């Protein structure tokens with residue numbers, strides 16, 4: 001039994017939803033019915049992400065913890081079985097596939113919803129013991145481009161800023177992010193700071209007029225995909241105005257001349273940039289001047305930058321501007337990518353992506369492979385990158401991957417070309433799905449189902465967008481048969497004969513992860529949390545939120561990185577990247593005239609398995625809609641409120657039915673559809689099935705902001 005279920009004491013934990021990572025205080029109010037415990041949820045006033053505030057999703061989280069729809073027992077081929085039976089089946093099949101086809105014939109596909117400890121164990125098992133790096137995560141769909149952008153510029157995946165910088169800045173440029181809806185507490189912090197300091201300016205760069213624009217002094221409604229042109233233009237303008245920090249450039253960076261040359265040739269002419277970005281010269285000039293005149297500047301960016309076939313270049317175009325002006329590592333300054341999921345950042349720390357090793361190490365460096373291998377005493381250490389998400393499901397489709405374990409995510413809905421993912425899983429010899437819910441589009445595809453614990457029932461840590469590690473704590477018991485993901489992974493590992501998976505608690509896993517981060521750290525890796533490697537179980541239980549690195553030099557954590565102008569490249573200098581802007585790969589034509597942009601609603605989370613339970617949240621939008629500009633609707637002879645069908649240029653066999661929302665917030669020539677609805681909620685279809693599997697060649701992140709569709713009246717079908 002859970003002690004916390006017996007007490008009225010408030011438990012401090014972290015919100016299960018977005019990457020803001022707000023602290024919560026939960027009080028169990030009535031646990032007389034274990035499958036529908038009543039709790040009170042308040043914001044944690046001591047948490048540095050939110051200081052007591054919660055958005056509507058977070059404050060409704062207590063309404064989502066009943067057991068309705070939960071998976072209640074392990075199942076093999078549709079029949080309820082014991083845990084022993086199910087775990088043996090998984091271990092035996094994985095071993096048989098490895099023996100017959102090799103280590104790369106198996107894969108794990110995990111999630112930014114996993115706790116860091118789960119993520120750590122999954123990576124250790126796949127990369128160190130099974131011996132393949134075929135483990136990727138749904139965070140690939142959300143922030144992989146930002147990761148590569150940081151690595152190219154700084155030599156490591158390191159977010160330099162703190163949320164506090166958003167309050168200290170004089171200029172915030174929000175690029176490709178509807179912060180008001182997707183990261184509401186960050187937006188509220190910016191809004192409150194702007195109220196206190198009206199001289200603070202906010203610029204929103206977004207093809208849509210979103211709720212975030214309510215705060216904007218300037219909204220640049222750029223043509224979709226032209227962000228890199230805009231930021232190359234700024235760099236060129238700053239150089240021409242002698243507004244670069246040449247002393248900083250000389251001391252702390254490399255490659256400025258080449259990056260500037262590229263920017264000047266391609267985007268040196270303001271008229272040309274204005275035309276290409278679909279802005280007026282006056283708008284552009286106003287933006288350039290704001291950037292020139294405000295040293296304290298934060299660029300806040302998210303999926304609109306990352307979900308692109310050139311998302312890495314876009315993020316480096318933004319970072320170039322900060323390096324050219326020395327606006328990094330100081331209060332109120334820096335390029336700041338925000339993560340979508342609650343633990344996308346924690347996954348990055350333990351090597352959650354197929355092209356990473358734990359503790360910010362890489363397969364590209366043989367010493368790193370050796371370090372991790374020796375620390376784990378790994379018998380079969382993987383030697384090279386594994387398959388990124390889109391390629392992984394393609395390999396399933398091609399029959400190269402014969403067994404896949406999907407943990408805590410719903411790729412049949414969320415992957416691009418989602419219909420192809422469904423077909424691939426149908427063909428796969430063994431699909432194992434760990435999930436807390438019995439019925440999702442992905443659990444339907446499973447040969448083996450493993451019931452997982454979920455938020456409120458699990459213990460561990462998560463890391464939010466500004467590197468703050470926070471505890472998620474258990475305050476209720478899950479269904480009898482549900483088990484933590486790390487436990488499931490360890491059980492399979494032991495059945496496959498591997499040592500090193502006999503953890504007795506999550507605290508033990510956390511200590512090992514912290515110890516690896518500082519193992520033989522010769523100064524080349526300064527992101528360690530080695531100061532936490534020996535914490536007691538009690539200290540782990542009481543761990544306060546802290547920003548990594550947490551080590552000898554920073555025992556209490558670190559607010560901003562690169563304050564000393566030293567970076568993690570071989571030369572210790574940050575790298576400018578010359579950017580040649582690319583347009584999105586999908587192009588509209590007369591038959592398919594609309595760019596399809598997808599994204600989040602204010603009150604829903606992912607595929608609504610949790611938020612869909614709450615009447616209050618469903619009241620915001622209770623059905624799938626497609627936003628379209630009035631002139632486009634008139635041209636298509638469509639009326640506001642009618643049902644329409646969206647058909648994709650490359651996925652013509654699939655269609656999505658949605659209700660038309662005619663609004664001048666939407667730019668002409670493009671439509672917007674929220675990504676939450678699935679077949680579980682309506683027969684409307686799943687919009688990610690219309691997104692082609694086109695990815696950034698460096699990050700592997702899909703171009704989910706730029707599919708191409710036609711929109712027809714539903715009646716005509």
Ligand code: SF4
Pocket residue numbers: 015016017018019020021022050053054055056057058059183184185186
């Ligand atoms: Fe939760 Fe994000 Fe809302 Fe904070 S902003 S309460 S983390 S959903």
